[in-house]
Amino acid sequence: MATAESKILEKIDENFLVCTVCSERYRNAKILPCLHSFCEQCIHKLVQKSCGKNIPCPVCRRVHDLTKGASSVQSNVFLNELVVLLGKRHEQTNKVEKCGGCLQGSVTTYCIDCTFGLCDICTSAHKRIPSTKSHHTMTMQAYEATKSADIAMVQPPVYCSHHPGNQLKLYCDSCDIPICIECIAINHNITKHNCRYLKDAASQYATDLTQVTDILAEKEKEATESKENVQQMTELLENR
Known part of the structure; x- marks a missing residue:
């Protein structure tokens, strides 16, 4: 079952989380009025190319007026959430072995805004730096418990x-x-x-x-079983 789930998640990643412009996983996905989504930087390039006017959607070719730039386009929060979630699938129960700050110390705290773990020394420094002192941090134990109860509570703002x-x-x-x-x-x-x-x-x-x-x-699972049955029947017929 775990193998089947992994394959399905891979298919979701390939079919729904890849930008059709750059062919890479979405980076801050933005959704156009026609409901097609692209990376913010890909939309930015389209805006630069056409000076923000009469920008055709790369998928449906519907024309949009984006004179206020790519930043004015609504973020696709759900695609971005999926990218974050699937990007962390390789981590076992989201435990970080090394500190995301110094890359050496043992992790004791998790920063929701930075989406990585910190050791005790880096946690103290994190709280003193103006740009990060307002970040929401919690112990790894509290982070894992909260994530299991409600994953939305530990997603970056x-x-x-x-x-x-x-x-x-x-x-x-x-x-x-x-x-x-x-x-x-x-x-x-x-x-x-x-x-x-x-x-x-x-x-x-x-x-x-x-x-x-x-x-x-x-x-x-049903498709795999059907395929195996067909192969067995084929072999039976060939051996007659």
Whole structure:
């Protein structure tokens, strides 16, 4: 079953997490109005090439006006979450053997914002550096327990492309996009839009993905068994 699950995750990675422009795994995936997603840097190159106007989608060729640049395009938070999750599949229970700061010390703390573990010395330094002192850290034991209970709680913060500095903490089901608090006041009034916490939406999508993965695993098992039966029948007929 573990082998089947690994194969399915590899297929998900190859078929859904690869940018069709650069043919590499998404790096900060952005979703165009036509609902096709690409790396931010790939969209940026398209914007530079056409000066931000009349940019055709590389997939459906629908034209978009991106005069405000690639940073104005909505991030595809779910694709980015999947990239992070699948990128860590090779780590056993997400335990980090070496410190992500000095690459030598034993890990005792995990930084959610940096997405790597720290030793005691680097943890102390982390809290003193202006650019990282506000980062959310927790002991590895607490990190693993929280991750098992609710993985959305230990994912790095994602910021709103329309209101820089504001974290995406809510999800608008009416528009099917993640939003920040300021977005509600401007474009997603709660009297007209159905909004909920982003972590709740992410948990639902994670559950749905798990169910789909289980179904695909069962289908792959059935396909393998059918293939084996056909091979056995072929051999039987050939030996007659």
